[in-house]
Amino acid sequence: xxxxxxxxxxxxxxxxxxxxxxxxxxxxxxxxxxxxxxxxxxxxxxxxxxxxxxxxxxxxxxxxxxxxxxxxxxxxxxxxxxxxxxxxxxxxxxxxxxxxxxxxxxxxxxxxxxxxxxxxxxxxxxxxxxxxxxxxxxxxxxxxxxxxxxxxxxxxxxxxxxxxxxxxxxxxxxxxxxxxxxxxxxxxxxxxxxxxxxxxxxxxxxxxxxxxxxxxxxxxxxxxxxxxxxxxxxxxxxxxxxxxxxxxxxxxxxxxxxxxxxxxxxxxxxxxxxxxxxxxxxxxxxxxxxxxxxxxxxxxxxxxxxxxxxxxxxxxxxxxxxxxxxxxxxxxxxxxxxxxxxxxxxxxxxxxxxxxxxx
Amino acid sequence: xxxxxxxxxxxxxxxxxxxxxxxxxxxxxxxxxxxxxxxxxxxxxxxxxxxxxxxxxxxxxxxxxxxxxxxxxxxxxxxxxxxxxxxxxxxxxxxxxxxxxxxxxxxxxxxxxxxxxxxxxxxxxxxxxxxxxxxxxxxxxxxxxxxxxxxxxxxxxxxxxxxxxxxxxxxxxxxxxxxxxxxxxxxxxxxxxxxxxxxxxxxxxxxxxxxxxxxxxxxxxxxxxxxxxxxxxxxxxxxxxxxxxxxxxxxxxxxxxxxxxxxxxxxxxxxxxxxxxxxxxx
Numbered sequence: 001x002x003x004x005x006x007x008x009x010x011x012x013x014x015x016x017x018x019x020x021x022x023x024x025x026x027x028x029x030x031x032x033x034x035x036x037x038x039x040x041x042x043x044x045x046x047x048x049x050x051x052x053x054x055x056x057x058x059x060x061x062x063x064x065x066x067x068x069x070x071x072x073x074x075x076x077x078x079x080x081x082x083x084x085x086x087x088x089x090x091x092x093x094x095x096x097x098x099x100x101x102x103x104x105x106x107x108x109x110x111x112x113x114x115x116x117x118x119x120x121x122x123x124x125x126x127x128x129x130x131x132x133x134x135x136x137x138x139x140x141x142x143x144x145x146x147x148x149x150x151x152x153x154x155x156x157x158x159x160x161x162x163x164x165x166x167x168x169x170x171x172x173x174x175x176x177x178x179x180x181x182x183x184x185x186x187x188x189x190x191x192x193x194x195x196x197x198x199x200x201x202x203x204x205x206x207x208x209x210x211x212x213x214x215x216x217x218x219x220x221x222x223x224x225x226x227x228x229x230x231x232x233x234x235x236x237x238x239x240x241x242x243x244x245x246x247x248x249x250x251x252x253x254x255x256x257x258x259x260x261x262x263x264x265x266x267x268x269x270x271x272x273x274x275x276x277x278x279x280x281x282x283x284x285x286x287x288x289x290x291x292x293x294x295x296x297x298x299x300x301x302x303x304x305x306x307x308x309x310x311x312x313x314x315x316x317x318x319x320x321x322x323x324x325x326x327x328x329x330x331x332x333x334x335x336x337x338x339x340x341x342x343x344x345x346x347x348x349x350x351x352x353x354x355x356x357x358x359x
Numbered sequence: 360x361x362x363x364x365x366x367x368x369x370x371x372x373x374x375x376x377x378x379x380x381x382x383x384x385x386x387x388x389x390x391x392x393x394x395x396x397x398x399x400x401x402x403x404x405x406x407x408x409x410x411x412x413x414x415x416x417x418x419x420x421x422x423x424x425x426x427x428x429x430x431x432x433x434x435x436x437x438x439x440x441x442x443x444x445x446x447x448x449x450x451x452x453x454x455x456x457x458x459x460x461x462x463x464x465x466x467x468x469x470x471x472x473x474x475x476x477x478x479x480x481x482x483x484x485x486x487x488x489x490x491x492x493x494x495x496x497x498x499x500x501x502x503x504x505x506x507x508x509x510x511x512x513x514x515x516x517x518x519x520x521x522x523x524x525x526x527x528x529x530x531x532x533x534x535x536x537x538x539x540x541x542x543x544x545x546x547x548x549x550x551x552x553x554x555x556x557x558x559x560x561x562x563x564x565x566x567x568x569x570x571x572x573x574x575x576x577x578x579x580x581x582x583x584x585x586x587x588x589x590x591x592x593x594x595x596x597x598x599x600x601x602x603x604x605x606x607x608x609x610x611x612x613x614x615x616x617x618x619x620x621x622x623x624x625x626x627x628x629x630x631x632x633x634x635x636x637x638x639x640x641x
Contacts, residue, residue: 082536
């Protein structure tokens with residue numbers, strides 16, 4: 001058990017590409033930190049630097065208060081779960097889990113006890129003699145977890161461990177991973193591009209973009225209070241609507257011609273191009289008199305619990321907006337929907353930098 | 360073929376049977392000749408069935424009664440050739456495994472230069488470098504030694520390339536998992552790489568054993584003493600240009616005996632051999 005601290009960790013490849021740009025981060029003891037971002041954002045590189053599989057160009061990493069910058073992966077006292085599980089194909093399930101312990105010179109009875117204990121908790125007891133290729137995807141995933149657990153490391157590192165599973169199994173394993181991490185109390189870092197995994201697993205969520213940590217915080221905090229347009233669209237599904245806008249005459253002029261006057265939105269000085277953001281679930285159907293804007297429905301998806309409406313703000317505008325209304329809302333394609341925005345749920349971003357404006 | 364009717368199966372079997380006869384008949388005929396007396400062989404036509412001198416001929420050959428090659432028995436020749444073939448096969452495998460390991464899994468200066476240096480030697484067959492190699496062996500005093508017979512044939516670009524290709528298919532994640540599990544380079548080599556290369560090694564062993572067994576030019580050059588001859592060289596030395604001087608029945612015995620060990624290796628390792636060529640365990 002240990003805290004994990006990163007200080008100005010950077011990685012520049014020899015070609016000059018900056019994969020990770022000065023990330024500082026502190027994960028408290030026993031917490032699960034999720035690195036989320038689109039592919040190529042540097043999240044895997046960052047994880048591999050924590051593991052010691054990749055060198056840092058600058059910065060320092062401390063695991064449990066001990067600087068590990070000059071240590072190899074084995075000496076850092078971490079365990080890693082890989083995307084393709086990386087099980088040794090020629091070893092039995094038992095040997096796969098025991099291998100790392102044997103390399104550390106642990107006495108045989110203790111290895112045996114640990115492997116059997118892990119196998120019991122992961123329901124792998126009946127499979128201990130099998131080879132990885134005789135296992136299903138979910139079972140392989142469990143063996144990979146078992147290999148990490150038996151080490152009793154200071155930190156678990158997960159590199160997109162669920163991306164090779166089908167949707168149903170992914171949901172199950174997600175719950176299981178969280179439970180195991182909680183039960184063992186081992187600090188964890190989890191890399192994913194899936195924002196549902198990120199939201200459900202994270203104690204500390206780090207949204208990464210182009211090598212930078214765009215925002216660090218608890219998942220709901222980030223959802224409610226995104227620091228940039230990138231974070232706003234990446235967290236939450238369907239993604240937040242972003243509509244180009246300008247300040248004109250004390251109100252917000254949206255692309256498509258509609259003017260928006262929200263009392264709780266403090267407007268900047270006119271002139272700069274802006275992005276107006278509102279989440280689909282924060283739009284509610286209103287009567288024509290009290291509506292903030294009108295959406296012409298182009299496509300309606302009835303999902304049962306929800307109805308998603310894809311629409312246009314102006315007659316000939318391409319600006320699409322999605323509204324998530326309660327299931328059973330009677331909407332047909334071509335309808336003009338008067339919509340209200342829930343108080344406190346509208347955001348303004350600078351169009352150029354994507355930075356959040358105002359509160 | 361999905362075709363399953365009687366006629367096409369018959370044709371297929373017929374073609375296979377003809378193939379077997381073409382391949383096996385010369386071998387069978389050699390065996391037949393090895394059981395006849397010299398007189399029978401020299402007076403054609405040769406009978407199609409084995410004669411009655413099996414024990415006499417084989418006993419004479421193994422007992423060292425072959426005067427043409429200086430009284431060295433076939434047993435000694437077989438021993439020499441086995442040593443040479445085994446040393447070449449195992450030496451090549453060890454060297455190429457280690458060099459492929461270095462080239463694939465380590466980053467060191469001039470890595471690609473080394474790789475290409477190895478690769479280019481592919482284009483130089485033994486015959487091309489035979490004079491300089493011979494000079495080196497003479498200077499080192501390695502004529503008529505097992506080292507001299509085998510060492511120059513060990514360095515192998517083909518096997519190195521084969522292992523390199525195989526190692527490159529091993530997922531990077533597996534290598535990293537081993538690093539996290541505390542396996543240093545040599546432990547990784549021993550615990551992960553070697554077991555995964557098993558079938559490749561077996562297939563290569565079969566090919567290289569036969570390659571070593573059938574070497575002719577190099578053993579001919581590097582041995583003067585009849586005691587150090589390999590069986591293929593000795594076989595040639597047994598044949599005189601004047602037909603009457605050649606003890607054909609003993610030549611045939613030696614030929615049969617020289618074919619047996621490679622056949623044994625292929626038959627015993629067939630399962631591994633085919634697996635090594637067809638699938639990779641991953």
